[in-house]
Amino acid sequence: MLARAARLRTAEDFRSTIRRGVRCGRPGLVLHMVRTDNPPSRAGFVVSKAVGNAVARNRVKRQLRHLVADRLVRAPFDLDVVVRALPGRTRLADDLDAAWTTAVNRLGVS
Template identity: 60%
Template structure:
């Protein structure tokens, strides 16, 4: 689980990242990222009913939280990230898509790892 200081919580935070940030998409997910003035990077997740039933959605969220925690630890600056799961996310195999989309979003922000 992500610590509280690394989670996006309010709809305003989600909205600002999605509207003002950059976007990088892959087959199973879309990442919206925005550089923040704070040092702590934060993440939020959007998994709609289109992904599957409650059990499937929760499994996808757990997988994404685990993968994003590793990526946040290696991100050199403070970023706010919203990860939106698409219906193919229910099939699993999120690690490769997340890694590629994460690198692409950071590249668009002008950040190198």
Template identity: 55%
Template sequence: MLPRAARLTRGEGFRVAVRAGRRAGTRTMVVHWHDEGPAPVEVGFVVSKAVGNAVARNRVKRRLRHLTREHLQELPGRGVLVVRALPDAAAAGHEALRADLTRGLARVLP
């Protein structure tokens, strides 16, 4: 689980990160980063019904939360990170998600 302070729960934070932030797409996800956000960094996830049924969506969210928690220390001191899962994320293994998240973060972070 992500620490409570690191969870993005406000809809406005999602909108700002997706519309005004930098983004990088991979095969399984799109990573959005907006560096003019709150301190500490807040992280949110978007997993639509296109990914699969409720079981598949929750599995993808759990994996993404776990992987993002590993990268939390690498993120700058303030900002908003939104990870949007694509339909291929449901069939991807843990290592494929890890590689895509690492690649996406490397492209959007300053």
């Protein structure tokens, strides 16, 4: 579970992360990541109705929250991250691993 301070909550937080951050797309998700000077690292999730009914969307959000929480703790610097789940996802963990690695590399730390 992400602590309240580790969540993106306002529309402006989401908007600025998407506009200023690097974007990495995979078949199951799109990841937007930006470095920030304000600790702690924060994450937000976007799961549209195209993914499925409310039960399916909430399941996807819970899975993503679990996967991202571990990565935020191990991040080499403070980040804001937005993860957008795409319909027809199959391997969220694999897609997130690949996108996370690419985004961190693009931000300048390997």
